[in-house]
Amino acid sequence: MAGLVDIDGHPTWVEDLGGGAAPLLLLHGGLSNSDALLATLGPGLSEHYRVIAFDRRGHGYTADTAAEFHYAGMAREAVSVLEKVAGGPAHLVGWSDGGIIALLVALQRPDLAAKLVVIGTNYHVDGIQPVELDPGSPVFQELGRAYVERSPDGPGHLEEVIRKSMQLTRTEPSLTTEDLARIQQPVLVVAGDDDLVALPHTVSLYEALPNGQLAVVPGASHALPLEQPATLTGLILPFLAAEGPPQTLMPIRRARTTATDAEKAR
Template sequence: MTTAAAKQTRGYTDIGGHQTWFADAGGTRDPLLILHGGLSDSELLLDRLGPSLGERFRVLAFDRRGHGRTADTDAAFHYDDMAAEAIAVIDKLVGGPANLVGWSDGGNAALLVALRRPDLVRALVLIGANYHFNGNMPTEPGGSGPQALRDRYAARSPDGGEHFATFLAKSQAMWTSEPTLTTNDLRKVSTPTLVVAGDDDLLTLAHTTSLYESLPLGQLAVIPGASHAVVLEKPDLVTRFISDFLSAPGTPKTLLPIRRKANA
């Protein structure tokens, strides 16, 4: 039997006039687009989540501008631009609706895609995502960044390792000023959504709960013994939650509905 990995295409395609690295398992299964986190790249999530999800889905991913194997530009980073990239990728590679799984910055971008183009999103999984920058926990300045991140960036970026300082500064500028959605904005999301977070996440639990409670078709999974890097720490558990949710992404049938009964 040919595996999803054996059929996968990896290379570059033009997205908005910019050569963008992508991966596409191909085939006829339901498409699932993975959106990587900040200071990260698609291969990291493809390695951790791809094999399991690939058993059921046509898994796709791409490196956003300035991330992974996609070159940077002079422009600042903005979540609106990241969402526009994702929309362009879906339009070009899928040509119709897809399931979106976004981690961290990728989750923030995925949420904007669902607001802008609900016709392109079958279901949404937001892992360590925030709808407003005030949901971030106070942390020490990143400085030069962990060496492992610098090394991974240098090994992949067309801009070279010396560009990491610029890359980090652009990311931090975005994190301290974006996103700026409100709970009223979240109530407009018509897509079934699973919110996932570690119990010791970079985002406050109150903010994560607010995100979940404001989504009309939201579900929540807080994973114990995990941080913002939950997808790397507990990939098997994360993929199980994703698969279970996507198998029936509508309103779940429970014995004692409270919140869902009120929203019905």
């Protein structure tokens, strides 16, 4: 199924690959669209899961509104898709802004979040490295081309969407490590070794999560899903399929966590 679905009163483009497997919701990055992840991760993931994706307001085939972009509103969209399309909890796989949204959904509606995979994701605005993004770069050119091909608002609205997106990333998100510590679901944190999100920030995200796992992919940037989709799928599938916490021969961080949990249970 692919088409417009009423999500909170707004026609929203949703694609549901169907099947009887457990649902998995793909959450695309900022200035991107659901096709980007469906084309790269969809083929491998859909062999094992019912893959669902949607275009957030002002992205892809979903029209914009006059409102500014805020992650809280984007998380509400995702919750509505989970309730209305998935029909309940799902694994959440989010890239960049999509990863932020996955974290917010897990915090606000833990009943709808199974396992999480967050790719190139910052939990605080300070986690983005101070780099100048060139609107004339190949990445921006490709994002603009994809927007013009899909947007019902027309090519003239692209400048406004870029403005809203840049304003969003300059001011949000503002989660803390204490917030992250409330997320009890298993979370796989993935980043490129040359990511837009600073590596110490990525590590702090991982370390704040009670049930986190970390993968840093060599030779990869913030565009990891586009650069190395097979590598990424190869990390995601075993993580989602695993039962229980990781069992390793020399646990250190996890040994401390297990001991702490045992103390709390007394």
